[in-house]
Amino acid sequence: MDQHADPPTRDNNTDNNTTAESTDPPHRFTRKEILTLISVASVNFGSMICYSILGPFFPTEAVKKGASQTVVGLIFGCYAVSNLISSLILGKYIVQIGAKFMLIAGLFVSSCCTIIFGFLDRAPAGPIFISLCFVVRSLDAVGFGAATMSAFAITAQIFPNNVATVLGILEIFAGLGLILGPPLGGWLYQTFGYNVPFLSLGCLLLIMVPFNIYVLPSIEAVPSKDSFFRLLTHVKTILVCYVVFTLSAGVGFLDATLSLFAINRFGLSNGYVGLIMLGLPLVYILASPLIGYFTDKYPATRITFLVTGGIAATIGFCLLGPAPFLHIQSQLWLLVVMLGLIGLSLAISVIPIFPELISCAHEIGFEEGLSTLGMVSGLYEAVWCTGTFYGPIVGGIIVQQLSFEWAAVVQGALAFLGAFLIFMYSLCQRTKRQRVQENNQQADERTPLL
Incomplete structure (x- = not known):
């Protein structure tokens, strides 16, 4: 059975489908499926590690730039709000935009925002610095949301009978990104200063863009x-x-x-x-x-x-x-x-x-x-x-x-x-x-x- 072909028409009897899904024999992943797994895993890991590096040191730097604790919390909170709004819009128009293009474009935007964040310490303290933080962080959320959401959709499309198994494997890489982000970001900050954590990890995401262009399959819908x-x-x-x-x-x-x-x-x-x-x-x-x-x-x-x-x-x-x-x-x-x-x-x-x-x-x-x-x-x-x-x-x-x-x-x-x-x-x-x-x-x- 070709996993890349469009799924067969679903029977109205969901109980029969459930039984069929549970009795399908296990299959070996094809080369295309393995490359898709590697691609989505790299997106999960790279996006999560860039998302989580701010915690150990950014609040301290933001306070030095004139941001209050409340404003620092809002800077973190605006990420969720922007991700929420963009997810609803992009989820509705994923077919028109294209899942592969959405993932790659989101990855590119997120990587650029991470790199730009590394230069915000040079912005004038006060309202300018705070405004730039809100803008860059919100755009990063849009890119991050586009990449992860399209990765979910592509995974479910390529592996229709093994969605949970594949997601369980991919969550390992997302969890590793969340775990490694704070200590790695803190170490890079203490060793090299404010710029290096963002520049190094942002460049890591940027490198993943051509890789995903090559290995990620296109999906027509x-x-x-x-x-x-x-x-x-x-x-x-x-x-x-x-x-x-x-x-x-x-x-x-x-x-x-x-x-x-x-x-x-x-x-x-x-x-x-x-x-x-x-x-x-x-x-x-x-x-x-x-x-x-x-x-x-x-x-x-x-x-x-x-x-x-x-x-x-x-x-x-x-x-x-x-x-x-x-x-x-x-x-x-x-x-x-x-x-x-x-x-x-x-x-x-x-x-x-x-x-x-x-x-x-x-x-x-x-x-x-x-x-x-x-x-x-x-x-x-x-x-x-x-x-x-x-x-x-x-x-x-x-x-x-x-x-x-x-x-x-x-x-x-x-x-x-x-x-x-x-x-x-x-x-x-x-x-x-x-x-x-x-x-x-x-x-x-x-x-x-x-």
Whole structure:
């Protein structure tokens, strides 16, 4: 079976499709598929490492240039807002623009913005420096969003029967980028100064542009008349999107608040805090390929994974502080273990979400092809960015008004609500199917034999 050919017309009976997908024999990746994997993996790694290098030193440099802590937070926050808006627009018009062109253009824009960011220390302090930071950071978000969103769509198009497995493999490289970005950026900054981290990593992204032009396959597709609004008419789509929101909100909350809590509670240095925070992404990247494999082998477990991941996240956040009403003394080992549990919950939930959203689109009649995949990718990215914008802001407010422990409980409650809603929806759908089967059986029994 040629994996690059257009997928066959989808049968209306999704249960039959699920069975077929789960019993398809494993196949060896072709040369074109391997090159696609390498291409998308390089995009994930390069984009994430450039995204994450700012944390260790940029806030200090921005304050020296006259930016307040609030303005520094807004500079980071504008990234999520720009990514959100661009994802919805680009996801709708991915076919007209072209998935390959969108990925390469996004990679080029992101690399140029990273390099330009390396020269902002020469801008006059005050409003000019701050304005340039907002402009460059927003453009970088557009490029980053275009590259990652089209990478999702291309992956799902090239590997229609192994979406979760491939995404699980690719998440290893995204996680490595997030892990290596802060220490590498901090080391380059301390050794060579402000410019070198941005220039070196920006050039790394720039080198990937001609590489991806050569190895990435072109995908022809026909524009669809469907829209995001129709996609959101499906109840399960809304519930899955809410799960995406809770996941990204939790990650954003931890990025903004965990380090200060660990320093104040346990008297740790910044270096030790950085090591502790590695626990979450390390568990995530180790578990992702395994979860992806089981998700593709047993597609019916996707909902089970979402519910399980939500419960695990609830436990992780409630014991992270721990929650005041549990009357458990805060321990460093407990904090580390709960971060690992949250990382595992992310892997359990994130990997099945994208194929589940694709399934939701097909259930309401969306055609198979790049146009649908683009809208699903754009919706996923937009909801994820909404969570990363919400998490640090609302979590920070709760920490300031109450405490870190109560803010973590709120994040756990959001995750539990998502798991509960998904479980109840699945239970209602199962009950409805059983009733239909019983009614059909009764009707058959009443039908006289001819």
